[in-house]
Amino acid sequence: MRGLIWFRRDLRTLDNTALIEAIRAVSDSQNNEQGLLALFIVTPAQWKEHCLSPMQADLIRQRLLTLTTELKALNISLAVETVDSFRDCPSLITELCQRFDIERVFANAEYELNETSRDALVEEALAEHDIPFTLCSDKCVFMPGSLLNKQGSYFKVFTPFKKTWLQNFSVEQSVVYKPNLLDFNALYDPEFEYNGILDYPTVDSVQWHDNTKDVITELRRFAIERAPDYQQDRDFPALDGTSQLSPYLAIGMLSVRQCIARLLNGRHPEQLNEGEQTWLSELIWREFYQHLIYFEPKLCKGRAFVPWSENICWQGENAHLEKWQKGETGYPIVDAAMKQLNQTGWMHNRLRMVVASFLTKDLLLDWHDGEAYFMSKLVDGDFAANNGGWQWSASTGCDAQPYFRIFNPIAQGQRFDPDGSFVKQWLPELQTVPTKYVHSPWLWADFPSLDYPDPIVEHKQQREQALQMYKDAKASGS
Known part of the structure; x- marks a missing residue:
């Protein structure tokens, strides 16, 4: 054959x-x-x-x-x-x-x-x-349709999905299989010889591995050295606390089974420590979003999961979208994150939530604009995960953050980058700013001497406007 x-x-x-x-x-x-x-x-x-x-x-x-x-x-x-x-x-x-x-x-x-x-x-x-x-x-470990709730429908909330996932999981499902060597000649045609040229714009991805051995080495190193502390380190962008394996999962250089097998290392999920269990949860989140797009194809058509949120009247300015994209909003944690994205094709997960909240609830701009921009820049772009993350942040999605919970970009910076190390890495123009002011540099007496913009909006004012915007949309019904 x-x-x-x-x-x-x-x-x-x-x-x-x-x-x-x-x-x-x-x-x-x-x-x-x-x-x-x-x-x-x-x-x-x-x-x-x-x-x-x-x-x-x-x-x-x-x-x-x-x-x-x-x-x-x-x-x-x-x-x-x-x-x-x-x-x-x-x-x-x-x-x-x-x-x-x-x-x-x-x-x-x-x-x-x-x-x-x-x-x-x-x-x-x-x-x-x-x-x-x-x-x-x-x-996925469990193909869409194989995990259903007691009503025979798909899960619309992550926690019961995760509980059912874990109840049905067996260690055998994380077995990694190697292909056998074929003992016959390959089908071949010289005109298929690939020269590495794509008829599509490319930006150098040299900082990411393309060799299987190197990727597996990264996976092993993470599982041994960083996964045990993942719970406490993952939210701090200045720390090397995340796996940064998402680009390889996105294009399939790694399977989710390989990740789980390496994490478990012969153990059962309940034997993992808190940090390891938290990373396993992230892998299950990835699967949750894959199941969601299978059952809700409207998500692939640009529709919101929550019907009433289609009525949101986004009130932001297009000029602010460009400032957000360039990392010129005047809010250091937002700008540093966007600089990281634009220069590396990757962004720390905590900061993805922060900048998404800022776009939708401070700048009052449509989450679709952010979703598309992320996909156009991310080396780990994955539709289901990106869409799920943006709709979560914009409070339009499945199991989303309630619309009245709005990240304060100053407080987020102070909490997760307390000494400003991450901000100063990506915004060198803030190197001289004292730690006290690094997340609100406009309050520093020497701010006028910095080559850094004033905040383009005032968070407290925008928060109130966002709350009213969501309330009006919800009141208009589905």
Whole structure:
């Protein structure tokens, strides 16, 4: 049998369910015409529509080069093809199947609306040629639909979802599987030789790994050195307290099972300490948002989860959106976070909540603007997690922060960056500001001498306006 393994956001050979299933099916076939071809499809127009960041595009580009080498070690060749958008995938895949006499296609399921629509069209096109299309459950420990509440519906609140997740979890579900080496020649065509060029803007992702060995080393180091203290360190951006593994999860260089297996290291979840359990919760949050977009496709259409929040009349100014994007709001913790995002493609998780709250509840700007900007910059951009985080912060989402809880950007800075180390790292113009004033430098007597802007809004005033804005929207009903 000849098979095709279609890679998407699962760019790894280790613990890749579809790859393992494809190898097993081809190896078990009885005919002599055995072979397996790997495929990755670049879709520039679709990527642009989805606001794929140039830095994530570059990480994908680099990863495809190393993935090519890893697959060759398994006697599998990787074809990297470019079409405009998802709608062009069915014809491309059927053409490849005909060229290489492919009898079966394998891929790991994705849950976003455009992706599920694409896969349905591919399945339909392949069926016309009697070619089965096998979608494997890989992205989550529990596939969407396998965890339901007592009413038989999906969970709309995280805590009971997590409780059910833990009740159903067994250590066997975190077993990491390695693919077997194929003992036949790879399907290959010289025109598929990948040169590392993408027809899409890229920004250098050199600070992030593209090699599996390096990523696994980072995972092991985090699990041993930082996970035990994760609960107490994760909220302080000046500390190296988070995993920074999200870029690798986002493009599938790592599976969630690999993360959980390394964290558990043979233990059961209840045997983890508080810090380790907190990181496990973050992985379960990631899964919660994947389940949510599966059951609520409206989220992929730009709709809010909470119906009444569609009535919010955003009152902010477009000029303020640009100031927020550039990190020129006059609020140091917000500006430092945005500088970190713009320069590295990554932002500390606590600060993602702070800047999102500031955009929606201080600047009174639509969360969609922030969601899109994050995706256009984040090296770890993941639609479900990004959408879930923004709707949580904007109080429009599932299990969201209540609208009357509004982060004070000064207090957040004082609490989580008490000596201003993080702020001064990203805003060197504030190096001379005393600690007492570092999160409200306009109160310092020498502030006029600094090359730093005045606050573009007054938090207390904006807070009252935000509360009224949300109250009016809620009163208008769904």
